[in-house]
Amino acid sequence: MIDLLVVGGGPAGLATAIHGARAGLEVVVAERRHGAIDKACGEGLMPHTLRHLHRLGVHPHGKPIRGITYQDGQRQVDAPFKKGTGRGVRRTVLHGALLDAAAEVGVQICHDEVRAISQDAAGVRAGRFRARYLAAADGLHSPIRRSLGLEQPSAGPRRWGIRRHVETAPWSDHVEVHWAAGAEAYVTPVADDCVGIALLTSHRGGFDRHLEEFPILRDRIDGHPHEPDRAAGRVLLVGDAAGYVDALTGEGLGLAFGAAEQLVSCVVNDRPEDYDRRWRQITRRYRMLTATLLQASAYAPARSRIVPAAVAMPAVFTGVVNLLAQ
Numbered sequence: 001m002i003d004l005l006v007v008g009g010g011p012a013g014l015a016t017a018i019h020g021a022r023a024g025l026e027v028v029v030a031e032r033r034h035g036a037i038d039k040a041c042g043e044g045l046m047p048h049t050l051r052h053l054h055r056l057g058v059h060p061h062g063k064p065i066r067g068i069t070y071q072d073g074q075r076q077v078d079a080p081f082k083k084g085t086g087r088g089v090r091r092t093v094l095h096g097a098l099l100d101a102a103a104e105v106g107v108q109i110c111h112d113e114v115r116a117i118s119q120d121a122a123g124v125r126a127g128r129f130r131a132r133y134l135a136a137a138d139g140l141h142s143p144i145r146r147s148l149g150l151e152q153p154s155a156g157p158r159r160w161g162i163r164r165h166v167e168t169a170p171w172s173d174h175v176e177v178h179w180a181a182g183a184e185a186y187v188t189p190v191a192d193d194c195v196g197i198a199l200l201t202s203h204r205g206g207f208d209r210h211l212e213e214f215p216i217l218r219d220r221i222d223g224h225p226h227e228p229d230r231a232a233g234r235v236l237l238v239g240d241a242a243g244y245v246d247a248l249t250g251e252g253l254g255l256a257f258g259a260a261e262q263l264v265s266c267v268v269n270d271r272p273e274d275y276d277r278r279w280r281q282i283t284r285r286y287r288m289l290t291a292t293l294l295q296a297s298a299y300a301p302a303r304s305r306i307v308p309a310a311v312a313m314p315a316v317f318t319g320v321v322n323l324l325a326q
């Protein structure tokens, strides 16, 4: 019988497994995914997080972080760390380093999805595994927690995380937290030529749409390529495949035709790397206006005022329509 079965091989599961193996336990990790797993994450390791990693013998490569900055478009406040530095580390780099450390101490990782668990006085059964103890490290929405009736009522509205890596030299050694009405953006330096931006929001929607809520950040990264892009090598995305905010402003076909022209120009010039920047340029006005209108229309009191406002201010309404129509 295994001493400790860990379900979930994310950071929590792998850290548990490493500690367990070091304590002399036979540990098996059941993780359904393969390799270094990526995930929407701010990728900022605080000084205390680095101290924990150090104790695990895990030293992932990244960029030093010396504090946290909060800003909301008008104000900014810096809080330098008083003791120690943190580190910005790409999620896959962190996960790879944890996997290496787990392998070094003899943790066995099985790629398996654990579906149901049961227990008796002597141990726990989970699929094909039988163990003395089970550590459930199966993430935020932990099905195991739910199956045991340990689910806590959620503290607030559901939030979604989306992340993008932008190819640019970091402009700060602080993690910047940008605050907007319905979302936060966490900006973390993770390499000499890369900044990670994680958006946490209570509304569904794509990265570009949410980024419009952070004009200072949007302008700073404008034109810098990111991964994934509207181009991957020699494959370029066009039309709805390239990303579409909403049908609200009736722009889809016009944008598809505009992007088609840009795509062919990039192909003719053999410069696929220019395509994403050009796509952004031609779609910016649409993305900004559509995102703003969508935000307003999602909020019931504002929604009911849209038509009366248009009737009361026909010049403004005509201006917005023409901004989109030109």
Ligand SMILES: Cc1cc2nc3c(=O)[nH]c(=O)nc-3n(C[C@H](O)[C@H](O)[C@H](O)COP(=O)(O)OP(=O)(O)OC[C@H]3O[C@@H](n4cnc5c(N)ncnc54)[C@H](O)[C@@H]3O)c2cc1C
Residues within 6 Å of the ligand: 007, 008, 009, 010, 011, 012, 013, 030, 031, 032, 033, 037, 039, 040, 041, 042, 043, 044, 045, 046, 049, 112, 113, 114, 115, 137, 138, 139, 140, 143, 160, 161, 162, 186, 198, 199, 200
């Ligand atoms: C937008 C955002 C930004 C964040 N920024 C930061 C930050 O800057 N710094 C920081 O310290 N933290 C940050 N966090 C939090 C951090 O990402 C989490 O705390 C961390 O990922 C928790 O790790 P975990 O191992 O518990 O869960 P996960 O990383 O979710 O791992 C769970 C694993 O379990 C596996 N699994 C699930 N069910 C099963 C099953 N039945 N069978 C087999 N495998 C299963 C999954 O495949 C997954 O690999 C952020 C989170 C979000 C959403």
